[in-house]
Amino acid sequence: MNNSIDFSGRPFHFIGIGGIGMSALAYVLAKRQLPVSGSDLGPNQITRKLESLGAHIFSRQEASNLEFFRPQEVSTNGVLLNSQEKLSATKTILPQVICSTAINTNNLEYKAALELGCPILHRSDVLAALIADYYSIAVAGTHGKTTTSSMIGYMLLQAGLDPTILVGGEVNAWEGNARLGESKYLVAEADESDGSLVKHSPAIGVITNIELDHPEHYENLEEVVDTFQKFAQGCQILVGSIDCNTVRHCFARPGQRLKPTISYSLHPETNADYTVTNIDYRADGTTALVWEKGKALGVLNLRLLSRHNLSNALAAVAVGRSLDLEFGEIAKGIATFEGARRRFEFRGEAAGITFIDDYAHHPSEICATLAAARLQARPGQRVVAIFQPHRYSRTLTFLEEFAGSFSHADLVVLTDIYSAGEPDLGQISGEQLADEIAKQHPQLIYQPTLSSIRELLLSTLRPGDLALFLGAGNLNQAIPEIIATLREPARATS
Numbered sequence: 001m002n003n004s005i006d007f008s009g010r011p012f013h014f015i016g017i018g019g020i021g022m023s024a025l026a027y028v029l030a031k032r033q034l035p036v037s038g039s040d041l042g043p044n045q046i047t048r049k050l051e052s053l054g055a056h057i058f059s060r061q062e063a064s065n066l067e068f069f070r071p072q073e074v075s076t077n078g079v080l081l082n083s084q085e086k087l088s089a090t091k092t093i094l095p096q097v098i099c100s101t102a103i104n105t106n107n108l109e110y111k112a113a114l115e116l117g118c119p120i121l122h123r124s125d126v127l128a129a130l131i132a133d134y135y136s137i138a139v140a141g142t143h144g145k146t147t148t149s150s151m152i153g154y155m156l157l158q159a160g161l162d163p164t165i166l167v168g169g170e171v172n173a174w175e176g177n178a179r180l181g182e183s184k185y186l187v188a189e190a191d192e193s194d195g196s197l198v199k200h201s202p203a204i205g206v207i208t209n210i211e212l213d214h215p216e217h218y219e220n221l222e223e224v225v226d227t228f229q230k231f232a233q234g235c236q237i238l239v240g241s242i243d244c245n246t247v248r249h250c251f252a253r254p255g256q257r258l259k260p261t262i263s264y265s266l267h268p269e270t271n272a273d274y275t276v277t278n279i280d281y282r283a284d285g286t287t288a289l290v291w292e293k294g295k296a297l298g299v300l301n302l303r304l305l306s307r308h309n310l311s312n313a314l315a316a317v318a319v320g321r322s323l324d325l326e327f328g329e330i331a332k333g334i335a336t337f338e339g340a341r342r343r344f345e346f347r348g349e350a351a352g353i354t355f356i357d358d359y360a361h362h363p364s365e366i367c368a369t370l371a372a373a374r375l376q377a378r379p380g381q382r383v384v385a386i387f388q389p390h391r392y393s394r395t396l397t398f399l400e401e402f403a404g405s406f407s408h409a410d411l412v413v414l415t416d417i418y419s420a421g422e423p424d425l426g427q428i429s430g431e432q433l434a435d436e437i438a439k440q441h442p443q444l445i446y447q448p449t450l451s452s453i454r455e456l457l458l459s460t461l462r463p464g465d466l467a468l469f470l471g472a473g474n475l476n477q478a479i480p481e482i483i484a485t486l487r488e489p490a491r492a493t494s
Contacts, residue, residue, distance in 0.1 A: 005129035011095035014038035031180035124196030134186035141208030158333035169340035205235030209244035306372035350486035352463030363401035370408035385409035388471035418473025
C-alpha cells in the first residue's frame with residue numbers, strides 16, 4: 001500500500017472535489033467513514049451527494065477554506081493550549097490535501113495548504129493506495145476505459161461479488177461514478193492522460209487499446225507506450241486486446257517480456273485466448289458466440305452497439321473467467337448492462353428528433369460512435385453529428401484525422417474549441433478545423449458559439465433525425481434547452 005496515504009482517520013480535503021475522478025474517490029472515502037471535505041466552483045449534483053454523506057463542501061476555491069483546519073488556540077473547556085498540545089492538534093487536524101492535474105501551484109487554496117504544512121498528494125496517489133488495499137481490477141486504455149470498467153463492475157455486482165467501483169462516468173446501477181462494496185474486490189478506471197497510470201499495481205490490469213490522445217502531456221506515441229509498459233509491469237495478470245496494433249506490436253510479439261497474460265480479439269484467426277464468431281450487430285444490440293482457447297463458451301448478448309462495445313464486453317468476459325466465474329453468470333450480467341452516462345446516452349425525443357449524448361472527443365472514438373449511430377439509424381434517417389473539439393493541442397495534433405472521422409454522418413455541425421483550461425496560442429481554431437472537414441464532407445455547418453448552435457439546430461433539425469452530440473466539453477448543456485423548445489405547444493402546432 002502507498003505509505004503516503006493515511007486511511008486511519010486523518011481528514012482528506014479535495015481541491016476540485018466536484019470533478020468526475022476526484023468525486024469518486026471522495027465518495028468511497030466518505031462511505032468508509034473517513035472525514036472528507038473539498039471545494040469546487042459551484043454546487044452540483046455530485047457535491048450535493050457528497051454533502052449528504054457528511055462531506056464538508058466549500059463553494060469556492062480560496063485560501064480561507066484551509067482556516068477550517070487550523071488548530072484551535074484553546075481547548076474545548078476554554079483553556080489555552082500549550083505549544084506541545086498545539087503541535088499534537090496540528091498533527092491530528094491538518095488534512096491530506098488531494099489535487100488533480102488541473103490544479104496549478106498558483107491556486108490560492110493550494111498555496112494555503114503549503115503554508116499550513118499539509119501533505120499534498122495527487123488524486124492518483126489515493127487511487128493507487130485504494131488499488132493496493134483490495135484485490136483490484138484496473139482498466140486502462142486510450143478508449144473504452146469507462147464502459148469496460150463499468151461493465152466489469154456491473155458484472156461482478158450481478159454475480160454477487162459486491163465490488164467497490166470507481167469509474168470516470170455515472171452509471172445508473174449504482175447511481176453515480178462510485179460505490180463501496182463489502183468484498184475484497186475493487187474495479188477502477190486507470191487514466192493515462194497525465195502519466196500517473198504508472199503508480200498502479202493491480203491484481204488484474206486491462207489494456208483496451210493504446211493511441212496518442214493527450215499531446216499536452218506526451219510528445220509522441222512512444223512516450224504513451226512507455227507509460228503503458230510500466231503499468232503492465234505492475235500487473236499480476238495483464239489482459240490485453242490484440243486487435244489494437246500498438247498493443248499487439250508492443251506487448252504480444254513472440255518472446256516479448258510483457259506479453260499479455262490473457263489476450264482477446266474479435267478475430268478468431270489471431271488465436272487470442274478469447275474471441276468471437278457468429279457476430280450479429282443490430283440496431284438494438286449485439287450478439288456473438290464466445291470462445292475460450294478454442295472451446296465455445298456460449299452466446300453473449302449485449303444492449304450496447306457496434307464492434308467497439310463487443311470488444312469491451314470480451315475484456316469483461318476475460319476478467320470474469322480469470323476470477324473463476326461461470327460463463328452463464330458473466331453473460332447474464334453483461335446482457336442487462338445499460339452503459340455509462342454520456343456513452344451513447346439517450347437524452348430524449350422531441351418533434352420526432354432523437355437526441356444522443358456521447359463523450360467521444362478523439363477521431364477514433366468519433367468514427368466508432370458514428371458507426372454505432374449509423375447502425376441504429378432507420379432507412380432514410382439522417383445522422384447529424386454535432387461536435388465540439390476538446391483542447392487546442394488535441395485539435396492541432398489530429399487535424400487531419402478529425403477531418404476524416406465524420407464519414408458516417410449525413411450532416412456535421414461544428415462549434416469552436418473547448419479549451420479545457422489550455423491557452424489559445426493562435427495555432428488552431430474551430431473555423432480551421434471546419435475548413436479541413438469540409439474538404440472531405442460537403443455537408444458541414446460551422447457555428448462558433450453554443451447559443452448560435454442552439455438556434456441553428458432548432459431551424460435545421462427535422463423529424464426523423466438522429467442528433468448525436470459529441471465532445472468532452474460543455475456542448476451537451478444545449479440538449480435540454482433544445483428539447484424543451486421543440487416541445488413548446490406553439491412550436492409543436494406550428
